Amino acid sequence: MADKSFLSWPFFEPHHATYAADLDAWAAEALTDIDHSDTDAACRSLVKALGAGGWAKHSAAEGQEKLDVRTLCLTRETLARHDGLADFSFAMQGLGTGAITLFGTEEQKSHWLPLTRSGQAISAFALTEPQSGSDVANSTMTAERDGDDYILNGEKTWISNGGIADVYTLFARTGEAPGAKGLSAFIVPADLPGFEVVERLETIAPHPLATLRFTDCRIPASAMLGQPGQGFKIAMSVLDVFRTTVAAAALGFARRALDEALARVQAREVQGAPLFELQMVQGHIADMAMEVDAAALLIYRAAWAKDMGAPRVTREAAMAKLFATDQAQQIIDRAVQLHGGDGVKSGETVEKLYREIRALRIYEGASDVQRVIIARQAMANHLGE
Incomplete structure (x- = not known):
């Protein structure tokens, strides 16, 4: 069972914990056995389901609402933990309409956002x-x-x-x-x-x-x-918001991998004892748990800062995306290793996670691009710019 203790961190308000619990319960029921063989059909179905469930409305903001980046991140983390295509479907509703939310006229917003927030249109x-x-x-x-x-x-x-x-x-x-x-x-x-x-x-x-x-x-x-x-300003403003949510999706994949690894090392026996009793295995689990929490701290710091009114969180978002996606790759790799031959068996959960995570280190700014951003921000801060 995924750790939920992070929801008590000071980055969150009480409604965030309630929202995460409600979404988790919905996902546990609605996202079982999603057929990924036809990705177009699956994504169309998932967008409609997210709209009907009221979750897609959080992908954009209407009227006097503001985008709540912590809610965006909690949504992506939770959905990614349950199903990668569900996360993808929600994420694209937000990224696709982010510019409309932030820069659209009232006419543009009133036409498109009700359609995407309800799942009637895909963006x-x-x-x-x-x-x-x-x-x-x-x-x-x-x-x-x-x-x-x-x-x-x-x-x-x-x-x-x-x-x-x-x-x-x-x-x-x-x-x-x-x-x-x-x-x-x-x-x-x-x-x-x-x-x-x-x-x-x-x-x-x-x-x-x-x-x-x-x-x-x-x-x-x-x-x-x-x-x-x-x-260019519009594109960067949108990515400034949604880059942190990519990190949150990676965190969701990492949490699922850690859960799968914990279940595996508890159930699998070696020489008459659970695999978990081996100290090297405990070391892997410890590293995975620590990296999950470190990633979560960077992600929700960036999301909190944006929600508190920071005009730009370029540095914070870059750190969150770089660290969370790179560490999720390592966490999932360890989970595959702990599963032995089953870890590379097509269709196994950790095998699917292994394929899902790789693209997150590339899209919306590859890892090395994030390093350049962070280095330049560090130099600018050093020079007092």
Whole structure:
């Protein structure tokens, strides 16, 4: 049984513990035996279930509400512990509409957010391009002004929910200035002429991923989010919130791996005694438990700081994502090792976790990119900037 004592830490308010318990109970009943053989169908079904259960509403904020990053993190941690695709489905509802929540007009919010929060529409975040992954400022997709419209041309790739999303938050070069200052953000419905899915991408842990192409795709100027040239700022603001939740998903995977390892070493016997009685095994369990708590401290520090009104938590979010995803990889690897041959058997829980965790060290800023961010922040603090 996963440890819940962290919910008494001072980062949380009483309603967070209640929420986590309610979601855990729902997930234990609703997320059993999810069929992952058809990821498109599974994700569509999960988005609807999360909407019907009232959980997807926490992926975005309407009216006078504010995004509660601690709730976002608790949701991803809990869902990831139960089912990786459930976490993915919730996460993309948030990431895909994060820019609308933070920068959308009232009209944009009132149209799209009720649909995504209720699970009636699936959203996606279209930022990465074939030649520019973490180097967002190097994006080349264009949005050329033509009267009351913009015309989109270019490609996006590794887009989560690509091919099943109803709406994309898309970033394109509008040319106000070179580099990062020449990008803008747009809300792009999936049914527009000139939009096509050119390739579905298969990964070691199946998720809906695609390469998208836009050819003379016309959208109204009213689809722009914020002001022209604000695209980089918008993208970074969204990632500043949701990068911490990637760490929380990794924490959920790590907690599940620790639970599976504890059950294994208690049940498995070696020379007439439980595997747990071996001191080296106890050392592995101790390291896993310590790394889980250390990751949780970094994650919920970042989430708490954002919820308390910090304008940016770039450093804190980078630390949380780097540490939590890297440590989760090690925790899951130890869990596989403690399961012996069963650990690499297809379909076993720890084997699925082993495949699920790897991508989290890459997307929304790879681990080495996070190291660069942290180092630069440390130097800026040292210089008093």
